[in-house]
Amino acid sequence: MRTEAAELVFDEATKVYPGREGAAVHELSLTVPAGEICVLVGPSGGGKTTALKLVNRLIPLTSGYIRIDGKAIGDYNITELRRSIGYVIQQVGLFPHYTVEGNIGVVPRLYGESRSWIKARSAELLDLVGLDPSYAKRFPAQLSGGERQRVGLARALAANPPLMLMDEPFGAIDPIVRTRLQDEFLRLQGELRKTVVFVTHDIDEAIKIGDRIAILREGGKLAQYDTPMQILDHPVDEFVADFVGRDRALKALALQKLGDLKLGEGVRDGLPRLPAETSLRDALSFLLAERQEAAVVTGENGKPLGVVTREDLLR
Ligand SMILES: Nc1ncnc2c1ncn2[C@@H]1O[C@H](COP(=O)(O)OP(=O)(O)O)[C@@H](O)[C@H]1O
Ligand SMILES: [Mg+2]
Known part of the structure; x- marks a missing residue:
């Protein structure tokens, strides 16, 4: 397995729990490209x-395959497999009697890394997830929910899994902290480029975080696997359309920025100005609120780039 990022393939992966009627996951097939x-x-x-x-073999497949970098998970040595997969869960599962540093070091310790290596790695990871180095000596009970989640992420990254x-x-975190954690996770991913299944x-979280989104319906059947934009623009059926919500057109506008548009001419004084990073949704909301038909889009140092109209935004 590579260390930077691995390709993950589900190939008709199916799980039927013993004693249960239908499948929990039914013939799931999808490819997650490396680094996405x-x-x-x-x-x-x-x-x-x-x-x-199923991916880290906490439970066995009933049928089908899951492959990482082309090799079936069943063909990996289980220790090697788990070592190359970072696992983060909602309840975090930090060990209460270990310090933050102790928790981050759990996996590296298993693989015989030295205390000084773990100390250095732990400091590096705390910095990466946005926690002060002084947190290394704290215990989980001395952390907020958001901080615990960051430590959970640091711990999962400790062995640098692909x-x-x-x-x-971020399920159990209040909305404001949650938004911040999402933003920081995306920034982190910009640097680390891991393959992530989230x-x-x-x-809304899916649309914000995902390069691609897999929508599962009851019975573990894949309803659609596409980019967020595709899913918002072209939901394959009623189930997906319902799931993404009636405001899917607005959500699609939120994904695009003024700078992505082909802008019109006619820059003039008296028109309001909006930076190129403004989302189409915010721009439309602004024009409606200000009762304006158009705005000048500005780039670096407020340089006018062109004009956007309400019509352009609604198209
Ligand atoms: N250990 C288990 N034994 C039997 N059934 C299970 C087990 N774990 C989950 N299930 C069932 O499998 C289905 C899928 O569960 P789960 O994967 O936890 O769904 P989700 O994470 O999307 O909420 C559910 O019907 C659930 O009751
Ligand atoms: Mg679940």
Whole structure:
């Protein structure tokens, strides 16, 4: 397995729990390219957690295959497999009697890394997830929910795994901290470029985080696997359209920026100005609120780039 990022393939992966009628995950086939974030989203009981646990072999497949970098997970030595997969869960599962540093060092310690190596790695990871170095000596009970989640992420990254599985990592966090954690996670991913499977039941989180989104319906059946834009613009059926919500057109506007548009001519004084990074949704909202038909889009140092109209935004 490579160390930077691995390709993950589900190939008709199926899980039927013993004694249960239908499948929890039904013939799931999808490819997560190396270095991309795939978000698994769907209703509760849709098989999201099961799909993740199949990957690190916490539960066995009933049929089908899962391959990492072309090799079936069953053909990996289980220790090697788990070592190359970082796993982050909602309840974090930090050991209460270990310090933050002790928790981050759990996996490296298993593999015989030295105390000085772990100390240095722990400091590096705390910095990466945005915690002060002084946190190394704290215990989990002395942390807020958001901080615990950061430590959970640091711990999962400790062995520098090419693949990360994240099961509703920000699910139990209040909305403001949650938004910040999402932003920081995306920044981090910009640097680390891991392959990530990220589970959420929140479609807005999926749209924000995912390079691609896999929507699962009840019975663990894949309803659609596409980019956020494709899913918003072209939901394959009623289930997906319902799931993404009636405001899907507005959500699609939120994904694009003024700078992405072909701008018109006619820059003049008296028109309001909006920076090129403004989302189309915010721009439309602004024009409606200000009762304006058009605005000048500005780039670096406020340089006018062109004009956008309401019509352009609604197209
Ligand atoms: N250990 C288990 N034994 C039997 N059934 C299970 C087990 N774990 C989950 N299930 C069932 O499998 C289905 C999918 O569950 P899960 O993967 O946890 O869904 P999600 O994470 O999308 O909420 C549910 O119907 C759930 O009740
Ligand atoms: Mg779950």
